[in-house]
Amino acid sequence: MTELRYLAPATLDEAVKAFASAGSAGRILAGGTDLLVQMRSGAVKPGVIVDIKKITEMTAIEPTADGGFRIGAAVPGAVLAEHPHFGKAWPGLLEAINLIGSTQVQGRASAGGNLCNGSPAGDSVPALVAAGAIATLQGPNGRREMKVEDVPAGPGRTNLLPGEILVSFTLPPRPKGSSDAYLRMIPRTEMDIAVVGVGVNLTLKDGVCTAARVGLGAVAPTVLLVEAAAKALIGSKLDDAALKAAASACSAACRPIDDKRGTIVYRTRVAGVLLKRTALIAARRAAGN
Amino acid sequence: MNVVTNNKWIGERTIRPDGADKVTGRAAFAADTNMPGMIWGKVLRSPHPHARIKSIDTSKAEALPGVKAVVSARDVVDFPVDKSVMLGIQDMRWMCRNVMAREKALFPGHPIAAVAATTEAIAAKACELIEVEYEVLPWVIEIDDAIAPDAPILHDFMKFEGKPSNIGGRLEVKKGDVAEGFAQAEVIVERSFTTRPVHQGYIEPHACLVSVGADNKTTIWSSSQGQFMVRAMTAYLTGIPQSDIRAIPAEIGGGFGGKTIVYLEPLATLLAKKSGRPVKMVMTREEVMRATGPTSGSKSTVKIGAKKDGTIVAAQGTFYLQAGALPGSPNRGAVGCSFSPYDIPHVLAVGFDVLSNRSKVAAYRAPGAPIGAYAVECVLDELAEALKMDPLDLRLKNAARQGTKAAFGPVFPRIGYVETLQAAKSHPHYSAPLGKLQGRGVASGFWFNAGGESSAQVNITEDGNVVVTTGHPDVGGSRAAIANICAELLGIDYKRVSVLIGDTATIGFSNLTGGSRVLFASAIVVTQSTDKIIATLKERAAKIWDIDPEAVKWENGAAHPASPNAGQFEPLTLAELAAKAPSMGGPIGAGVQLNTEGAEGGFGTHICDVEVDPELGIVRVIRYTAVQDVGRAIHPGYVEGQIQGGVAQGIGWALNEEYIYNKSGKVDNPGFLDYRMPVCSDLPMLDTVMVEVPNPKHPQGVKGVGEVPLVPVMAAVANAIHNALGKRFYSLPMSPPVVLEVIEGPETRQAAE
Structure with a gap:
């Protein structure tokens, strides 16, 4: 049967390179709560899986200089829920992310994966859109930003370019009230x-x-x-x-x-x-x- | 009857014998079984709802490296359509066509061929290489379409009233003269209802491992509700004699009736025979949803007439039940059970078996009865409203009692229906206040229950403990209950009793686990076996003491002199007598095989509270109390579990479960994500009240308890929604879009716009 390669690069550059060279056979693995299910059902048959969880930037939750947050695309819902400040600033976004799957799934599932899965019914996406979140993308041609509402292209499709990986979400600072x-x-x-x-x-x-x-x-x-x-x-x-x-x-x-x-x-x-x-x-x- | 009071073990919530294995993962289910040299079987299934199979070319599949065997309908024993061969409730004419499509593919998912290969992936690939030439035919899914004059006909040989038809049969239950009865009625309510097919929803998919020796000696490990049923069906469909087949029951991960027939075992046997290798087959959830079960969808009309004082004088029901693509809907449950809780002088219930291009239905908890009860109990609610009577009072006034002749035949002995109504009426739940947008409904239900063939062997071990072997897969706690009974009779700690499920080679014939028959029947054969052992033990003590066996009594696990006149002897314990066995006549054991009789029907009355979100159409069950006459609760924890499980399944049936078909006649929700069974957080604690009116024809008073609890639920929920909203629903499921549509109604919607 077809060969499946699993890669877990430590840097974003390596990940982009591997993903871009895999072409249409490549799939990004964050929590895998969609991908593995799709593979088991036979809906997708990737040749190369690029696991992004070893990349620090993609699993980090950081404050931004202007008082907002940057959330790595592969941060699991359960980790976000344990953050001391995030839920206070963005309770709606947190509850949306925490609705993805069951308690067990929350240990793996990420907002990044939820957005890139391209489902119109993804729970975190309307909350990300309402939050005005900005997606940071990195591809063979470098880094760019895109409003979250511009990422989905249709059921199961996104506007990411070939080889591009969703890196993180940036959330704006919270005005009083x-x-x-x-x-x-x-x-x-x-x-x-x-x-x-x-x-x-x-x-x-x-x-x-x-x-x-x-x-x-x-x-x-x-x-x-x-x-x-x-x-x-x-x-x-x-x-x-x-x-x-x-x-x-x-x-x-x-x-x-x-x-x-x-x-x-x-x-x-x-x-x-x-x-x-x-x-x-x-x-x-x-x-x- | 010798129902013992002051029991030590009967009525105790003993620790379940299978508990530790199940929580630690040691329990072996069919899919856990492996053998050296084992290969994998896969089924090629029809993509079409209805198609003539013109040719099947398996040559490319057979040529694929790793493929060891391919089988199709020509390998399965044919049972010609003109001669019925019954096995239990199944007709082999339809079974042989269900396990493998013969002339035609009759539903999407219908097996066309099966492949065994060294890996699952190769077997799946080989299925893709099988070339099938289909002549696609017009198809039909819903009842109204199937019985329309111009409907596509599934089977040319099937005639109804002289014409080719999709109606596979008619069943009637009659008492008195309904025309005369309705003429006496002062209030008549007549309503029509529909329900959707629902799946049994067992968590464990069908699975088996089959090994066939060079001499045709066959061993089957499989998940089923009856190893003897597996053996017989496999023998019929493969031509291997039953004496050459040993069917070993695996631990079962749910059945609810859906595992009372076979799907994979005959195919795996044929593949194993052809390949000379052990073959394992495990269905995916999608295969389970497309090709197994469910129970029928239905369409029914019920008419009930009463005097102004609430006396019901006549009742009539017409029930159309879907059979799937081959005959055999559970009409008997719908026509036989629906009116049975009531003493009505004039009853006519007629059921029709309707075929369409859906998977063949299988038994599901009280097959047919919940469908009938849904219609009858909703009409009774409207009748009570029209008569301005409390719905429980209306039922009490008309309740079946000892001496009532049921329309389906028998005269009831002492039964406990009235007690369930009284317990419901006096339960605090029935008078508890309700909040805004909340409502309360009640409904009752009946199931026949069953006896039939059972075998047991009880052996005393050399160290004085007990091993009991019975022949029924344990789906509802039969092992724990039998341990309680055996320990009670022998007067020993129940931990000294091990209860095992024998395979077809190690225990005598036992009919399958179904109909709520197992504890009723196996308690009888275990009791008689244990009584024989006690007689032996008394004889041996008598011999040692040199007194008459009549002068020995068995008490607290030991033989004692029956009275001081018999002599003064120290008691001889079971362990002491077991130790002396070699020199005192040999091993101690006894077996009994019987066709048990005396199973009496069971009744339940349920109270349901709901709360409705009128803007979203969501109905939540917020309180539920199920009262049931359980005969005698040998293991109350398991009885409560059975009742709660039935109610949970009924709530799913009432509110969300349904097969959704797409425009090409295929099920669009073949998985647990979109086939919405309730999850834990959907349900409140389901309270149970066990009313114990012992079965006078059973040594421990046992009545079946597993099926009654599903019967009343859908009506109880529907009546509660009516009480909350003032609106009636006549179809299931009462899912959010449906509820919202009824709430908003044409008038409401206009006003809002």
Whole structure:
């Protein structure tokens, strides 16, 4: 049968070189919680696996000079949850990352892998989009940055160039009165895939929303940044009218399909409901910051 | 009846004999078995829902290095369609066509050929190299489509009312005259319901290892609910005599009825015979979901008529149950059980077996009964509402009791249904306050239970302990319960009793584990065997003391003089008598084989509370109490486990489980991610109340307990949702999109827009 090579380089340069030279046979291994399942089911048959967990930069959680965070693409959810400050600044993003898989899976699964898997239903992605996270990529032609919302290209596809590896996420500094939240709808209580996921990140000043970003998952071929929903929230005190307008904007942004996980009608409706609930949780948290 | 009170072991929650092995990983399941020289078998499965097989060319597969054998339908013994050959509830005409497609492929996943090769990967590759020429035929999945006048017909030989049809059979249960009954009714409720096929969801996929010697002597290690069923079916389908097959039951990782038939064993046997190598086969979860089980989807109409005082005068049910692609739906459970909790003078229940291009159904916990009870118990809830009666009072008023003649035939002896209703009504749960968007529902259920053939051998070891061998795979605690019974009868510590499951060569014929029959039946043969041993022990003590055996009693694990008149002797313990055995007549042991009778039906009444999220359509069960007449709980922990397990499966059936088909007639969710069985966090603690009305026809009062608990659940959940929302649901599952659609309704949606 076909040969499979496993590489675990210690530096990013080696990883990029190995990955680029493997071409379409290459696969990046972070936690492996998607890749190994896909390999076992026969959905993918890689010739070269490049394990990035030995690369320091990709497993580090660091403060940035301006007071934000840089999170290595291969940092597992469980490690992020144990960080002393991250969850305080980004509770919504953390809860989204911690929803990927079961407790056992959390020991391996990373936000980087979740984004690169390209699923429109990935739990961390709407929260990353809402957070305004910037992805750092490195490829044969060097390093570049990309907004997270620009990374997915469609189900199972990304806009990364051949040979490019997602290195880390950069999160901006938190102004006073800021917080975020993430909610998803699943028919069960865990061990399920989001039928709709909503991330809301906002800043309040004297009870008025001064900044907001809304990420919406599982309702279109890619996770969406819903600017119309954010606009409806900004300038309001998150009163019923503002929430209703933002919910309508979310429902209007939906371009879902009918599939085994949900119907068009249901997803469209639920996107609005979740927006309201998520925004209120984010606001309650922000009021305490 | 000699139900003993003040028991030491019966009714104790003894440590399960298989517990340590299971938690440490030492327990050997079928997939854990290996042999030197072993090779791997894989099945090529049909990609089409319905296709004539024009030709199969296996030459390229056979030429692939590493491939040791290829088999197809021509290697499987044919059972012509015009002559029925029954084995238990299965007809070999359909079994031979289910294990390997013969004339036609009848569902996606239907086996077309099987390959054995030195590795799994080579076997899989060889399957790809098999060239099958199909003539793709129109197909049909749903009941309404299958019984439509212009439906594609699966089997030309199948006729209903003289015409080619997908209806494989009709079953009727009748009592009185329903027309007369409904004429007397003052209130009539008639409703129609649908349910979706649901899988048994056992965690362990089907697996086996088969070795066939040069002399055809065959050994099968497999995961099943009956090693004798495996032996017989394999013999039928391969032509090897039963005496040449030794079927060894592995530890089983769940069955729930789904392992009462074979899929892999005959194919592995044929491959092993052809290759001369031991062959191992293990299904993937996807294969399990596409080609095994499930239970039927259904469509039913139930009509119940009552007097204004709540007396039910007539009941009628029509049930269409999916059989899958070959005949054999569990109609008997639907028509026989649905109305049985009630004393109704006029009953007519009719069931139809409907074929379509789905995998053949297999038994699932009280087969057919939950489908019927769902419709009947929902209609009763509406009837109670129409009569302004408490739903438990309506049931109490009409409850079957001792002397009630059930529509399916028997006159009930002393039964415990009324006691379950009374226990439910007086349970604090029934009167507990409910919060906003919460609701409470009740429902009852019945299952026949079963007796049948069982064998046991009880042997006393040289050191005075006990080994019991029975012939039933243990899926619900039978080993622990038998140890309790045997220890009780012998008056010794239960740890001195080891209970083993024999293989087909080491224990007498025992029918499969199913129908809630195992503890009922095996307790009888173990009790009779143990009684024989006690008689022997008393005889030997009598000989030593030189007194009459009648003057010896057995108590607390030792022989004693029955009274002071018999003489003054120190007791002789089991260990002492065992030590003396060589000089006192030889080994001590006894076996009994019986076709057991006297299994009595079981009843349950459930209370369910739900909370609904009306914006998302999510229903959560927040409290659940299952009351059941369990006869006698020999091992209460296992009985509670059986009840909780049944309820958990019912909640899944009610709320989320369903096969989702894509436009090309294939299951689109063949895995546990999208086939949504409940996970732990979906359920509250499932409370159980065991009502003990002992079975008068059983030495320990045992009634089957494993199947009743699934029967009432779907209706209890549906009735609770109605109580929370004021809206009725007539189809399962009541999944979030469905619930939201009903909540918003046409009017609500318009108002919102």
